[in-house]
Amino acid sequence: MAAETPSFVLPEMQDNPDGSWGPSTSQIPTQYKDIPYAPYSKSDKIGRFADWNEIEARGTTRDGGAAAGARQTRRYREGPAAYGAGGPSAFSYTHAEDDASFSLVDNKNVPAKRAGSAFNRGGGRGGPMRNQVGQRGQPAQRGGSQQRGGGGYAGGRGGNRDYIGRGGMRLGRRGWRDWEKPGRSRESSIPIGPTWNLLEEIDFSRLAKLRLDVDTSSTIGTYGKLHCYDRTFDRISTKxxxxxxxxxxxxxYSTTSDDPVIQExxxxxxxxxxxxxxxISLLMCASRSVYPWDLxxxxxGNKLFFDKRDGGGFDTISVNENAADPPAEKENKDDINNPADLALEATYVNHNFxxxxxxxxxxxxxxxxxPFYGPEETDPLASCGYRYKTFDMSVNDEEDVKLCLRTxxxxxxxxxxGGKNDLVSIKTLFEFDSRAQGAxxxxxxxxxxxSQxxxxxxxxxxxxxxxLSRWAVQAVLAGAESMKIGFISRASPRDNTRHIILGSATMRPMDFAGQLNxxxxxxxxxxxTITDLCMKQPDGKYILVRDPxxxxxxxxxxxxxxxTGEDGEEEGEKIDENDEE
Structure with a gap:
C-alpha cells in the first residue's frame, strides 16, 4: 500500500501595501473588524504587565507631589515611552474604584541610623536636632544642619538650602528662582572688524579630542638671576x-616678537x-576658559609668531572664573568685587608675594x-629666570615642526x-570675601x-x-621641580588695599596637573592643530579669538x-588730506 503524501497549505497572509506594521484598513479580517487596534513598532520598549508605581496620584493624596516626582525620575531612567502610548488605548485597564482611597499602613518603627546619607544624618525635615547651625549670621533653628558628623542641609523649611558636605564645607546649590535671572552676556575682548575674514571656527568639544605626544625638548640657554626661596613661609598659618x-x-612680561633672544x-x-x-599654556587650557581672550x-615665511595684544589684559589673573556663579559686573562703580577690579587686585597680590x-x-x-634689563634702569630687578627651550612637535620623521618657547x-x-638647584614657580590664590556674591x-x-x-x-x-591649569602647564614647560602657592586674603573684606598671608602649599607640577585632569x-x-591651520594660510596677520x-x-x-597705532594715524592723515581737497 502506497504511503500518503503529506500536504501543507500556506495560511492566508494579509499584505499591507502601505509598508507599515499592522493590518491594512481595507483588508481587515472579518473576525477582527470591530476590535480596536493599538499601533506598535519593532523598536518599541515593552512595558511591565503590572506597574504599581504607575498609579495616578490624585490631588487629595498627601504624597501626590512625591509620586509625580517619582514618575518623572522613572521616565528619565527608562527612556521614551512606547510608540502609540500617548493616545487613548482601548486595552488599558480602568480600575473600578478610586485609587486615591488606597493607602499603605505600616506601623513598624524605623530605627534611627547613625551613619548614612545626607538626609539621614541631617535629621528630619523641620525636626529638632542637636548642635544645629543656622544660616550665616543667624541663630540655630529647626531644620538646620548638624555641626558634628557628615552632610546635611542648612536652613529651615522652605528656605534656599545649601548642601553641607563632610567637614562642613559648603558646596553650594542654585536658588529656586535662578532660572528667572537673565543670562550673562559678555563682550568680546576685541571688537571684530568688518574687514576681518573668518577662516576657521573650532568648538571646545573638538579641542578635547586632540592628542599629540611631545617628549623631546632641549634647552638653548638660560637668562636672568634667581633668588632663593624662603622656607619660613611654608610654616605660616592663620594664627x-x-x-x-x-x-x-x-x-x-615681554611678548614674543619683542624678545631680543627670540629674534636672534x-x-x-x-x-x-x-x-x-x-x-602656549593659554592654548593648551583653552577649553577650560570662560572669559574671552584673543591672541x-x-x-x-615658514615661521609663526604667537603674540599677546598690548592693553588686552592678557597678564591679569582672573578670580573664580570657573565658578557656577562667578563675580558679576555691577553698575555701581564703587563696588570693588567686580571681575575687572578683582583681576587687577589678584595680579597685584601675585606680584608682591x-x-x-x-x-x-x-x-x-x-x-x-x-635680556630686558637695560643699563639705564635704576630700580632693583626682581627674581626671575628665563629658560629658552625647543619642543619637537613633528608627527613623523619627514617633517620638522619645532616650537621655541621662553619659559x-x-x-x-x-x-x-648637593646636586643641581631646583627651580620653583610661585603663584597665589586670592580670597576677597567668602560671603560676597561670586565667592x-x-x-x-x-x-x-x-583644619580643612x-x-x-x-x-x-x-x-x-x-x-590653576595654566600655572601647572607653565611649571611643567619650564621644568620646575615644585610650585609654591600662597593663600592671600584681604585684611578686611571691604578694603582692597591691605592683604595678609594666611598660608602656603607646595605642589609638584606634574602631580598637580594630574589632580586637575x-x-x-x-x-x-x-x-x-592651530599651528597647522595657520601654516596653511599665506603670509600675514591673524587673530585667534575666544567667543565671549x-x-x-x-x-x-x-x-x-x-x-597698529602708527598705521592708524597715517590713515587718518590721508583721510584729512582728501577731505581738504
Whole structure:
C-alpha cells in the first residue's frame, strides 16, 4: 500500500501595501473588524504587565507631589515611552474604584541610623536636632544642619538650602528662582572688524579630542638671576599670619616678537613656531576658559609668531572664573568685587608675594644676564629666570615642526643632595570675601584653612580650574621641580588695599596637573592643530579669538595695519588730506 503524501497549505497572509506594521484598513479580517487596534513598532520598549508605581496620584493624596516626582525620575531612567502610548488605548485597564482611597499602613518603627546619607544624618525635615547651625549670621533653628558628623542641609523649611558636605564645607546649590535671572552676556575682548575674514571656527568639544605626544625638548640657554626661596613661609598659618608687603622691583612680561633672544633664534632658523609659556599654556587650557581672550599670530615665511595684544589684559589673573556663579559686573562703580577690579587686585597680590618670599642675599646667576634689563634702569630687578627651550612637535620623521618657547621660573631651592638647584614657580590664590556674591561657595579661610586645607584647595580647583591649569602647564614647560602657592586674603573684606598671608602649599607640577585632569598630550594636540591651520594660510596677520558667550574659538585673517597705532594715524592723515581737497 502506497504511503500518503503529506500536504501543507500556506495560511492566508494579509499584505499591507502601505509598508507599515499592522493590518491594512481595507483588508481587515472579518473576525477582527470591530476590535480596536493599538499601533506598535519593532523598536518599541515593552512595558511591565503590572506597574504599581504607575498609579495616578490624585490631588487629595498627601504624597501626590512625591509620586509625580517619582514618575518623572522613572521616565528619565527608562527612556521614551512606547510608540502609540500617548493616545487613548482601548486595552488599558480602568480600575473600578478610586485609587486615591488606597493607602499603605505600616506601623513598624524605623530605627534611627547613625551613619548614612545626607538626609539621614541631617535629621528630619523641620525636626529638632542637636548642635544645629543656622544660616550665616543667624541663630540655630529647626531644620538646620548638624555641626558634628557628615552632610546635611542648612536652613529651615522652605528656605534656599545649601548642601553641607563632610567637614562642613559648603558646596553650594542654585536658588529656586535662578532660572528667572537673565543670562550673562559678555563682550568680546576685541571688537571684530568688518574687514576681518573668518577662516576657521573650532568648538571646545573638538579641542578635547586632540592628542599629540611631545617628549623631546632641549634647552638653548638660560637668562636672568634667581633668588632663593624662603622656607619660613611654608610654616605660616592663620594664627601666625603675615602682612603682604609692597615691593618696588621690576619684572618684565615681554611678548614674543619683542624678545631680543627670540629674534636672534628666529634669524638662525632655530625653530618654526615661536611663543612664550604664558601663551602656549593659554592654548593648551583653552577649553577650560570662560572669559574671552584673543591672541595675535603673525606668519612670516615658514615661521609663526604667537603674540599677546598690548592693553588686552592678557597678564591679569582672573578670580573664580570657573565658578557656577562667578563675580558679576555691577553698575555701581564703587563696588570693588567686580571681575575687572578683582583681576587687577589678584595680579597685584601675585606680584608682591613673589617679591616677598625670596631671600635677596642668596642669588643664582644664570648663563646670561636678563635680556630686558637695560643699563639705564635704576630700580632693583626682581627674581626671575628665563629658560629658552625647543619642543619637537613633528608627527613623523619627514617633517620638522619645532616650537621655541621662553619659559619662566620665579626662584630656586638648593638641592639637599648637593646636586643641581631646583627651580620653583610661585603663584597665589586670592580670597576677597567668602560671603560676597561670586565667592563660589568657598569656605572662610581664616577658620577652615588650617583644619580643612584639602577642602579649601578642592574648592579653588573647581572655581579656578583654568587659572590653576595654566600655572601647572607653565611649571611643567619650564621644568620646575615644585610650585609654591600662597593663600592671600584681604585684611578686611571691604578694603582692597591691605592683604595678609594666611598660608602656603607646595605642589609638584606634574602631580598637580594630574589632580586637575589636565592632559599635556591634549594640550600639545591643540597647539599643533592651530599651528597647522595657520601654516596653511599665506603670509600675514591673524587673530585667534575666544567667543565671549559660546565655547568656540575663531581664527580671523586681518589686514596688516590692524591694531597698529602708527598705521592708524597715517590713515587718518590721508583721510584729512582728501577731505581738504
Amino acid at each position: 601666625t599670619e603675615r602682612a603682604l608687603q609692597i615691593g618696588n622691583k621690576i619684572r618684565y 633664534l628666529a634669524a638662525k632658523d632655530t625653530a618654526t613656531v615661536f611663543a612664550t609659556d604664558a601663551i 595675535i599670530i603673525n606668519r612670516e 613673589s617679591f616677598q618670599v625670596v631671600k635677596e642675599d642668596q642669588q643664582l646667576a644664570l648663563d646670561h644676564p636678563n 619662566e621660573a620665579d626662584a630656586f631651592l638648593p638641592n639637599s643632595q 563660589g561657595g568657598a569656605p572662610d579661610w581664616r577658620t577652615k584653612l588650617d 586645607r584639602g577642602a579649601v584647595m578642592a574648592t579653588e580647583m573647581k572655581n579656578n580650574s583654568f587659572k 589636565m592632559s599635556m598630550a591634549n594640550g600639545w594636540g591643540i597647539v599643533r 558667550n559660546k565655547p568656540v574659538i575663531r581664527l580671523y585673517a586681518v589686514p596688516e595695519n590692524t591694531l
